[in-house]
Amino acid sequence: MIHDTIAAISTPLGEGGIAVIRVSGPEAIAEVERVFQSKKPLSAAATHTVHYGFIVNKETGERIDEVLVTVMKGPRSFTAEDVVEIGCHGGIVSVKKVLDLLLTGRTRIAEPGEFTKRAFLNGRIDLSQAEAVIDVIRAKSDRAYQIAMKQAEGSLSARIKKLRHELVELMAHIEVNIDYPEHDVEEMTNAFIRTRCEAAITEIDRLLKSAEQGKIMREGIVTAIVGRPNVGKSSLLNTLTQENKAIVTDIPGTTRDVIEEYVTVNGIPLRLLDTAGIRETSDVVEQIGVEKSRTALAEADLILLVFNGSEPIHEDERLLLEQLADRNVIVIVNKTDLPQQLEMEELTRRIDAERIVRMSLQEESGIDELEAAISAIFFSGQVESNDLTYVSNVRHIALLKQAKSALGEATEAAESFVPIDMIQIDVRRAWEQLGEVIGDSVGDSLLDQIFSQFCLGK
Amino acid sequence: MGYVAGEYDVIVIGAGHAGCEAALATARMGCNTLLLTINLDMIAFMPCNPSIGGPAKGHVVREVDALGGEMGRHIDKTFIQMRMLNTGKGPAVHALRAQADKFQYQHLMKETIEATDNLTLRQGMVEELIVEDGVCKGVVTKTGAQYMAKAVVLTTGTYLRGKIIMGELMYESGPNNQQPSIKLSESLRQLGLELVRFKTGTPPRVHKDTIDFSKTEIQPGDAEPKFFSYETTEAPKEEQLPCWLTYTSPETHSIINSNLHRAPMFSGAIEGTGPRYCPSIEDKIVRFADKPKHQLFLEPEGRNTSEYYVQGLSTSMPEDVQLSMLRSVPGLEKVEMMRNGYAIEYDAVVPTQLWPTLETKLISGLFTAGQINGTSGYEEAAAQGIMAGINAARKVQGKEPVILERSQAYIGVLIDDLVTKGTAEPYRLLTSRAEYRLLLRHDNADLRLTPLGHEIGLISEERHRKFLEKKERVEQEIERLKQTKVKPEEHVQQMLREAGTVELNNATDLITLLKRPEVSYAHLESISPSPVELTDEMKEQVEIQIKYAGYIEKQLLQVERLRKMEQKRIPDDIVYEDVHGLANEAKSRLAKIRPLSIGQASRVSGVNPADISILLVYLEHYNQVTAAKK
Numbered sequence A: 001m002i003h004d005t006i007a008a009i010s011t012p013l014g015e016g017g018i019a020v021i022r023v024s025g026p027e028a029i030a031e032v033e034r035v036f037q038s039k040k041p042l043s044a045a046a047t048h049t050v051h052y053g054f055i056v057n058k059e060t061g062e063r064i065d066e067v068l069v070t071v072m073k074g075p076r077s078f079t080a081e082d083v084v085e086i087g088c089h090g091g092i093v094s095v096k097k098v099l100d101l102l103l104t105g106r107t108r109i110a111e112p113g114e115f116t117k118r119a120f121l122n123g124r125i126d127l128s129q130a131e132a133v134i135d136v137i138r139a140k141s142d143r144a145y146q147i148a149m150k151q152a153e154g155s156l157s158a159r160i161k162k163l164r165h166e167l168v169e170l171m172a173h174i175e176v177n178i179d180y181p182e183h184d185v186e187e188m189t190n191a192f193i194r195t196r197c198e199a200a201i202t203e204i205d206r207l208l209k210s211a212e213q214g215k216i217m218r219e220g221i222v223t224a225i226v227g228r229p230n231v232g233k234s235s236l237l238n239t240l241t242q243e244n245k246a247i248v249t250d251i252p253g254t255t256r257d258v259i260e261e262y263v264t265v266n267g268i269p270l271r272l273l274d275t276a277g278i279r280e281t282s283d284v285v286e287q288i289g290v291e292k293s294r295t296a297l298a299e300a301d302l303i304l305l306v307f308n309g310s311e312p313i314h315e316d317e318r319l320l321l322e323q324l325a326d327r328n329v330i331v332i333v334n335k336t337d338l339p340q341q342l343e344m345e346e347l348t349r350r351i352d353a354e355r356i357v358r359m360s361l362q363e364e365s366g367i368d369e370l371e372a373a374i375s376a377i378f379f380s381g382q383v384e385s386n387d388l389t390y391v392s393n394v395r396h397i398a399l400l401k402q403a404k405s406a407l408g409e410a411t412e413a414a415e416s417f418v419p420i421d422m423i424q425i426d427v428r429r430a431w432e433q434l435g436e437v438i439g440d441s442v443g444d445s446l447l448d449q450i451f452s453q454f455c456l457g458k
Numbered sequence B: 001m002g003y004v005a006g007e008y009d010v011i012v013i014g015a016g017h018a019g020c021e022a023a024l025a026t027a028r029m030g031c032n033t034l035l036l037t038i039n040l041d042m043i044a045f046m047p048c049n050p051s052i053g054g055p056a057k058g059h060v061v062r063e064v065d066a067l068g069g070e071m072g073r074h075i076d077k078t079f080i081q082m083r084m085l086n087t088g089k090g091p092a093v094h095a096l097r098a099q100a101d102k103f104q105y106q107h108l109m110k111e112t113i114e115a116t117d118n119l120t121l122r123q124g125m126v127e128e129l130i131v132e133d134g135v136c137k138g139v140v141t142k143t144g145a146q147y148m149a150k151a152v153v154l155t156t157g158t159y160l161r162g163k164i165i166m167g168e169l170m171y172e173s174g175p176n177n178q179q180p181s182i183k184l185s186e187s188l189r190q191l192g193l194e195l196v197r198f199k200t201g202t203p204p205r206v207h208k209d210t211i212d213f214s215k216t217e218i219q220p221g222d223a224e225p226k227f228f229s230y231e232t233t234e235a236p237k238e239e240q241l242p243c244w245l246t247y248t249s250p251e252t253h254s255i256i257n258s259n260l261h262r263a264p265m266f267s268g269a270i271e272g273t274g275p276r277y278c279p280s281i282e283d284k285i286v287r288f289a290d291k292p293k294h295q296l297f298l299e300p301e302g303r304n305t306s307e308y309y310v311q312g313l314s315t316s317m318p319e320d321v322q323l324s325m326l327r328s329v330p331g332l333e334k335v336e337m338m339r340n341g342y343a344i345e346y347d348a349v350v351p352t353q354l355w356p357t358l359e360t361k362l363i364s365g366l367f368t369a370g371q372i373n374g375t376s377g378y379e380e381a382a383a384q385g386i387m388a389g390i391n392a393a394r395k396v397q398g399k400e401p402v403i404l405e406r407s408q409a410y411i412g413v414l415i416d417d418l419v420t421k422g423t424a425e426p427y428r429l430l431t432s433r434a435e436y437r438l439l440l441r442h443d444n445a446d447l448r449l450t451p452l453g454h455e456i457g458l459i460s461e462e463r464h465r466k467f468l469e470k471k472e473r474v475e476q477e478i479e480r481l482k483q484t485k486v487k488p489e490e491h492v493q494q495m496l497r498e499a500g501t502v503e504l505n506n507a508t509d510l511i512t513l514l515k516r517p518e519v520s521y522a523h524l525e526s527i528s529p530s531p532v533e534l535t536d537e538m539k540e541q542v543e544i545q546i547k548y549a550g551y552i553e554k555q556l557l558q559v560e561r562l563r564k565m566e567q568k569r570i571p572d573d574i575v576y577e578d579v580h581g582l583a584n585e586a587k588s589r590l591a592k593i594r595p596l597s598i599g600q601a602s603r604v605s606g607v608n609p610a611d612i613s614i615l616l617v618y619l620e621h622y623n624q625v626t627a628a629k630k
């Protein structure tokens, strides 16, 4: 079976650690060679060898990262195709750049579960694992779909929709000229097409700029720190970030607004949200804070629920425990340095023991246990690495770039008097790629547009 | 009162554009064929516009011809006007359109059918299908005649439970006041086929002598007409007739607006879904209220008739309103209306019940083609007709079915759309429905399909030989242009100056020159003529294949990428319910459509890429398991 070449980040992302980009397919070696600078050319490399060098954008000369590249030729590889793995040192930003660079060539981003699928289809994975393979594909696709849906509500998506609408209007106009040549609609000229395409390119450039600044989406597993006032939530944030970002006082109700920080725990990126302590309050400002805490709670992928070990469990906390029954929760019992009053038996009845961490933030104990608990949840797959979110961001950028280049070709064609039906090929491609960004299927919408925009008939 | 009246290989019911192609194909492929139709005077009748072709539709006529069908040859002999449309655009969308002498067309088709071996033509109204154990065995007519067959092709157009509607008037009827087919529709429903109600319409016809042509604009045919059929070499001897262009007036619009309460479109009398691309004039005026005027083309219906078709004025308004509408149009102030326009409602088979061979999934041996499948247009009907005929014959003969790919023909696009996606309105082909428009050109229909037509047995040896010769000469000429270099000599520079492009600095091959937008094949010929004689069609082929090579390759690459998906077959006995991990919606949609390939499955609505991945893994598993069992 002929396959194209695919790439994806294959290890969880972390700032300190090494992230690996896996490339698989008939052109894997050539594609990596295109961006790889080393003593010996990669194409001459023997199978199962590791090579030191740099990932370089050979067009601009920009050196992106210092890497170790492993070459595994098919069929002795995970997918039974030629596989190249790039171990990047430089953390999130550079991994992303390396992948971006790869995707400017003939490599495309892998679909969820595609490596596993290829491994299976190429006979590398046992028959008995077929169902497991399917589950991986299903789970990853569903997760990707959820992320896409989430994004579809955002402002990026609104702008892309508008852009697509302008393109589909243009396309409908071109199509009417083709399919109804004798109708009295305005003749489509190359000059007109050119202006429209150029306007679209300008807008894509704007989108790309904001995408690259990371504004499209923040990265990291959304992790909310919640609990009653004064249990030590802000202290936890400060300990994890090793900075004094949040104000810590002995006055309950100190934190009034959501504080956001990024940390990595064992290579797992977390977007930490410190929230106002949840309680009934008559203070208007605090009420707003509590409201925000609840929103953060609803959106979080992972919840760190903090208790004060020196106090008995409060009714509000019982309620929270109930509400969070189906969620990814780690319970932190803080202030173990003080005499304990908290009913541990009750907690262990409600929560798995490995999900409960006892710590004293004041004495900085229990931190390793907390990190271990987070990793365990993460690697068991209960919290999906948001590398899908992240990859979908990379994928967006790649698609936006492709759409831009398609429109560039259309503009060029329009300048050199290429007939409109041929220019349409490129316009349509751009429109489809933009659709992929927001998960809009191609469907019948072009025809719908033709018939609603123009009055046709016999 | 029933009696056994005969036994055939194939029975075709309805001699419209689909039925004629179907019956001719089966007979020519060696099947003893019976063609039954309600009225022998209505064979290949054009109940609506007197024209054939146009964008996408003209392409289809070329394809039918390339496969060995008849529509192209017949319109070439009976046209009264021929125009090549879209000549200012790319070669892929050039489209031939003919005005037909609709009466002559009919007569000629009847003659062809009567003269064909293996083909029996008989008048009769089929009222019932004979089906045993899910297999279609024959038909029963109104007179009690039972005809038995191994395959039956239903091509009944808009006759099924047809109903004409005009203003307050409504009556059961086929098109043009023909007898409708009421009982057959019931029979199909009882057999378990799902039917939908569609609607279409036609404008009034007027008397030529009452038109003031001086107030209209003349629309002549091409001085040098091109033809649909690759076999036609000569035009009919008679002069071409022009059409005439006029427009609705503000008065037309106000007449319509003040009579909307009498329009069945808006009074609720019409239940069927009409096509968006072919709205009635009242619909257009309501939906596009700000458009001050609409084009109307006056088209002769034939040489020996005074009837003119008023294209653009399809309507189901009451007769008196139709007349005042007509008379409000410049040039038609004193017009006599000879036939009124009307809307017609009819039953159609939901086409997702068909295999891509056009055989019904429910009843083996029963094929449906044409307007009964929810399409509109003579060309779309003819295309389905020939394919249903080919597949019926091949089934009878125990051969593999023939299914055209979307990248191979508009016919492939048409049938795949119908059986995979279905249609919510009468389906019309448009070039924008084809994703590989540049490959499905008007000029290369023979290259795409004639070898297949020959293999099937519908293209004669003689024609095939000519085709191969054309192909070879084109290839040789392209090779020669690749090999031949010209130096910057004066006669070359002069040609380039004349073409309006820059002069040469170095020796250059002819292919590179031809790729310049300003340079045509004719220019090259003036400096380096081909050593062997080439026809105009061959030269055109050379030019297109070279000039647009870049774009063509892009599309070929796309096709290549998807090919493996198209070729990956899905076994007949797959139980989607058992496919672990498939989304529920995908399960139910796939179980209904039962796609033959992964490619087809991916086009079923509600099936997403993850479902396709899962299906691929499942199939691999399935194949390994079945292989292990053996």
Ligand SMILES: Nc1nc2c(ncn2[C@@H]2O[C@H](COP(=O)(O)OP(=O)(O)OP(=O)(O)O)[C@@H](O)[C@H]2O)c(=O)[nH]1
Binding pocket: A227, A228, A229, A230, A231, A232, A233, A234, A235, A236, A247, A248, A249, A250, A251, A252, A253, A254, A255, A256, A275, A276, A277, A278, A334, A335, A336, A337, A338, A359, A360, A361, A362, A363
């Ligand atoms: N003894 C002891 N005190 C602690 C510990 N952790 C935090 N504290 C103290 O508890 C008090 C409250 O800590 P914060 O981190 O502000 O608590 P919070 O949950 O953010 O409180 P609000 O923002 O008011 O909801 C401070 O005085 C901390 O110094 C601990 O492990 N042991």
Ligand SMILES: [Mg+2]
Binding pocket: A233, A234, A235, A246, A247, A248, A254, A255, A275
């Ligand atoms: Mg706080």
